[in-house]
Amino acid sequence: MSTASPAPAPAPTGAAAPASPAAARAEPGRLARIFLPNRAVDRATAVGLVALWTAAAFIVWLVSPWESLPGPGEVWRAFGALWWEGGMGPEMFTTLKLITHALFLTIVISMVLSYLTVIAFFRPLVAAVSKLRFLGLTGLVFPFTLLTGGGYALKVSMLTFGMTTFFVTAMAEVVMSIPREQFDHMRVLGAGEVRIFWEVVMRGTLDRALDITRQNLAIGWAMITMVEGISRAEGGIGALILNQNKHFHLAEVYAVLIAILVVGLLLDYLMGVVVRVLCPYVSLDRVAR
Amino acid sequence: MTAGGPPTPPSPPSPFLAVAAAAAGAPASALPAPAGEDVLLDVRDVWQKLGGNQILEGVTLQVKDRVRPGQVTGQVVALLGPSGVGKTRLIRLISGLDRPDRGQISGVRAQALPAGSVGVVFQSYPLLRHHTVLGNMMVAGIANGVPREQAKTKAQMLLKRFGLDHRADFFPAKISGGQRQRVAIAQQLMSQKQLLLMDEPFSGLDPAALDDVIKLMIEVAHMDELNTIVVVTHDIRSALIASDTVFMLGRERAADGTITSGARIKHQYDLVAKGLAWRPGIEREPEFRELETEVKEHFRSL
Numbered sequence: 001m002s003t004a005s006p007a008p009a010p011a012p013t014g015a016a017a018p019a020s021p022a023a024a025r026a027e028p029g030r031l032a033r034i035f036l037p038n039r040a041v042d043r044a045t046a047v048g049l050v051a052l053w054t055a056a057a058f059i060v061w062l063v064s065p066w067e068s069l070p071g072p073g074e075v076w077r078a079f080g081a082l083w084w085e086g087g088m089g090p091e092m093f094t095t096l097k098l099i100t101h102a103l104f105l106t107i108v109i110s111m112v113l114s115y116l117t118v119i120a121f122f123r124p125l126v127a128a129v130s131k132l133r134f135l136g137l138t139g140l141v142f143p144f145t146l147l148t149g150g151g152y153a154l155k156v157s158m159l160t161f162g163m164t165t166f167f168v169t170a171m172a173e174v175v176m177s178i179p180r181e182q183f184d185h186m187r188v189l190g191a192g193e194v195r196i197f198w199e200v201v202m203r204g205t206l207d208r209a210l211d212i213t214r215q216n217l218a219i220g221w222a223m224i225t226m227v228e229g230i231s232r233a234e235g236g237i238g239a240l241i242l243n244q245n246k247h248f249h250l251a252e253v254y255a256v257l258i259a260i261l262v263v264g265l266l267l268d269y270l271m272g273v274v275v276r277v278l279c280p281y282v283s284l285d286r287v288a289r
Numbered sequence: 290m291t292a293g294g295p296p297t298p299p300s301p302p303s304p305f306l307a308v309a310a311a312a313a314g315a316p317a318s319a320l321p322a323p324a325g326e327d328v329l330l331d332v333r334d335v336w337q338k339l340g341g342n343q344i345l346e347g348v349t350l351q352v353k354d355r356v357r358p359g360q361v362t363g364q365v366v367a368l369l370g371p372s373g374v375g376k377t378r379l380i381r382l383i384s385g386l387d388r389p390d391r392g393q394i395s396g397v398r399a400q401a402l403p404a405g406s407v408g409v410v411f412q413s414y415p416l417l418r419h420h421t422v423l424g425n426m427m428v429a430g431i432a433n434g435v436p437r438e439q440a441k442t443k444a445q446m447l448l449k450r451f452g453l454d455h456r457a458d459f460f461p462a463k464i465s466g467g468q469r470q471r472v473a474i475a476q477q478l479m480s481q482k483q484l485l486l487m488d489e490p491f492s493g494l495d496p497a498a499l500d501d502v503i504k505l506m507i508e509v510a511h512m513d514e515l516n517t518i519v520v521v522t523h524d525i526r527s528a529l530i531a532s533d534t535v536f537m538l539g540r541e542r543a544a545d546g547t548i549t550s551g552a553r554i555k556h557q558y559d560l561v562a563k564g565l566a567w568r569p570g571i572e573r574e575p576e577f578r579e580l581e582t583e584v585k586e587h588f589r590s591l
Contacts, residue, residue, distance in 0.1 A: 184386055185415040190405035190480055191432035199428060203419050281418055284462035 070251040075258065078251035088240065088256070092263065095228065095237040098152070099220050102159035106220070107213060110164050114171035118201060126172050133165035137223070141230055152234050158227050163216045170212045174205050207279035214271040221264045327354040329364065329517045330383070330484060331399065335392035336551070337378055344375040345382075346551030348392070350536050352517055355561060362567075363510030364517040367528035369584070370538035371591050375552040376521040377412075379538070380486050383519070384409045396484060397515060405433075408477030408485040412492065414469040416461040422472050423448065423457040429479035440479065447475045451505075467498050474509065483515045491524040503531045525584050529577065533566040534559055535584070539591025556587050 033039040034049065041049070061072060070078070082088040113129055116122035137158055144161070148154045178200060186196040228238025237260060244252040275282060330352040337345040355362045370376045381387040383394055385404035396402045416425045423444055430440030448454045451471045456464050464472070470490065477485055490502055510518045522528050528535060535558040541550040560566040563580065571577050 179415075181411055181413065181415045182417075184381075184409075185411060186432070187386060187404045188384055188407065188409040189429045189432045189476065191428075195432055199417055204417065206419065279419065281460040281462060284460050 068250065070254055074251045075254045078249070079255035079259065082240070082252055082255055086240070086252070087235075088237075088259065091235050091237050091240045092259065094235050095224055096263075098155055098159065098228070098236060099217070099224060102156050102163065102220060103213070103217055105156065105160045106163040106167055106216060109160070110167035110171055111209065113164075113168050114175050115197075115201060117172045117175050118197065126168060129165060130169040130172060132161075133169060135165075137162055137226070151231055154231055155227050155234070158230065159220055159223060162223055162227075163220045166219055167212055167216045170215070171205075171209060174208045174212070175201060178204065207275060207282045210271070210275045210278065214268060214275070217267055217271060218264065221260070221267065225260070327397065327515075328352070328399075329354055329397050329515060330366075330519070331393070331395045332379075332383065333393045335379070335382060335389045335394060337375070337382060337387075337389050339378065343551035344378050345389070345553070346540075347553050348379060348538070350554050350557070352519070352534065354515065355533055356514075357567075361511055361514050363513060363515070364534070365506060365510045365532040366517065366519045367532040367535045368519060368521045368538055369523065369525060369528055369535060369588065370521075370552065371523055371588070374538050374540065374591065376523075376538060377488055379552075380409065380488055380519075380521055383407060383484075384486055402484070406482065406484075408480075408482040410470070410473045410477060410485065410487045410490065412488040412490075414466075414473040416469060416472060416476075418461050421458050421460055422453060422464065422468075425461065425472060426476055426479060429476040433480035435479070443479060447478055451475045466493070467501070470502065471505065474505065478509070483513060484517050484519070485509065486519045486521065488521050489523075490520060491522055491527040499527060503527060506531055523588075525588060526572070526581060529560070529565070529581055529584065530572050533561050537584070537587055537591060539587075542590065555591060556584075558584070 028036060028039075030041075030045060033041055034045060058072070061069070064071075079088075113122075113126050117126050140158065140161065141154075144154055144157055148157050182200045182204065183196055186200055191199070224236070225238035225241055228236040229242045232239035232242065237256060241253060241256040241260075244256060328351055330350075332348055332350045335345055335348040336343070350368075352364055352366050355364050368376055368379070378387075382389050383402065384407045385402050386409075394402055396406070416422075417428060420428060423441070426444030426447060427437070427440045430443060431437060435443070445454065445457065448457050451474070453468060453471055453475065456468060456472075461469060461472075474485075474487075487506070490506070491499055494502060506518055506520065510516050520528060520531060535556075536554050537556040538552045539555040540548045540552050543549050558580070560580075563576070565571055565574070565577055565580060568574075
């Protein structure tokens with residue numbers, strides 16, 4: 001007896017066709033994607049994740065059993081007291097002025113040194129400056145005090161020194177790693193060495209220079225409390241936090257720490273905006289990669 | 290794909306050359322008159338060592354002016370050779386980026402070829418990523434002393450001619466590989482250079498893009514009688530379609546296949562003499578296929 005096989009079901013057509021098992025495996029849902037390695041998530045999901053982690057951290061803080069960690073309300077009140085009565089605003093301004101001054105000097109010195117790496121004669125000097133990053137700042141307080149006479153000049157020079165060694169290391173590496181093809185390309189176009197330097201070295205690495213500035217701003221900002229603690233006469237947020245430390249005002253210490261973190265994040269964001277405005281091609285490069 | 294320009298009518302004078310001549314202060318009509326059998330590129334007994342290895346060993350080749358009565362005819366020369374044979378090294382020497390250890394390289398009327406006098410389209414089409422397409426074009430003009438406004442006008446004209454005017458304000462990261470290649474070629478036309486070297490222009494192209502590049506190459510070559518494009522490649526078929534002369538760069542080998550020398554020109558084909566140049570659809574002709582087979586045979590021994 002012959003058995004008639006059932007007629008095959010009509011093939012699904014159009015958009016209603018179910019995805020193949022392989023395709024279904026390749027496209028996990030939004031929730032699954034956030035737990036799988038090497039997956040991109042959309043912007044809304046990314047923002048949601050940040051909000052989730054922030055909320056989790058806040059809840060941990062809220063229910064924290066540790067005596068040494070003042071509650072959010074306590075810190076908020078301490079912040080208000082410091083801001084309105086403790087002079088936190090002017091102290092923050094003093095600190096911002098110090099970091100801006102030091103950052104400006106760092107950029108000027110570091111860029112000059114980094115660009116000099118295109119000339120073989122200066123390479124050992126630049127390498128030496130770069131190696132100085134292994135010197136601890138603490139040991140340099142005495143010689144720098146003798147050199148500058150202390151006070152504001154001491155703090156600026158300490159910060160500048162600290163940031164310059166890291167800036168030069170990163171920026172010299174950027175300059176040295178420019179592909180030879182870029183220089184050759186400009187040479188065959190007929191450009192002179194000065195124009196090549198301007199286009200390939202200076203303008204061609206501007207986005208990376210700004211990025212390094214951004215990183216060094218973060219390094220400088222992290223060093224600020226230590227440097228301001230060396231000479232407290234001019235005040236500043238570092239002096240403020242050390243004074244609160246001395247009197248075991250934990251809520252005030254946390255309030256200042258949070259203020260330092262928030263201002264640091266704001267400065268970092270502003271630097272990011274500067275990079276995007278001055279170098280709009282950077283975001284395209286990232287997409288291309 | 291078509292090989293060579295159409296046999297008739299005569300090509301119009303190149304508008305690009307006219308602009309370049311005007312920028313240089315000379316009318317197009319005042320440019321050197323073409324002369325048959327003029328040597329446009331002369332590479333004589335060139336030797337080059339790299340890292341202790343003899344890369345080039347007595348490379349000698351000559352490119353002469355091809356003349357077709359009533360037609361502006363430039364030259365497209367292919368330099369064929371396997372990977373690592375020293376083709377790119379030779380490009381660097383011809384373009385003046387490096388100096389040979391021994392030997393001489395000269396251009397039209399035995400003039401030296403310093404860096405900047407020869408156009409080079411590198412394999413990766415390097416463009417300045419911080420400039421737009423138009424900006425990259427302008428840099429090429431300004432670098433050669435063309436006033437800014439004039440450079441802009443000429444760049445816009447070239448971009449239009451190369452079908453890139455709608456990409457003028459794009460940064461290089463936002464254009465395709467084929468468009469990058471066209472910008473890189475157009476950049477070289479911003480100044481008055483008659484020798485253009487192209488390093489592996491056919492690599493990684495799909496068949497349609499390959500046709501476009503060959504057409505563009507032939508078009509650029511035939512813009513002026515003295516224009517010469519030297520294509521360095523290992524793509525035999527495309528090289529034979531595009532060029533009028535083929536040089537094969539290779540090394541001597543012992544019986545067991547061991548390389549025993551640096552590279553030199555081992556074979557030369559005059560495709561004009563063979564009737565295999567300047568003809569559309571030449572790749573379909575039996576003679577073309579025979580030649581392709583012969584070149585492939587030689588290529589294996591390079």
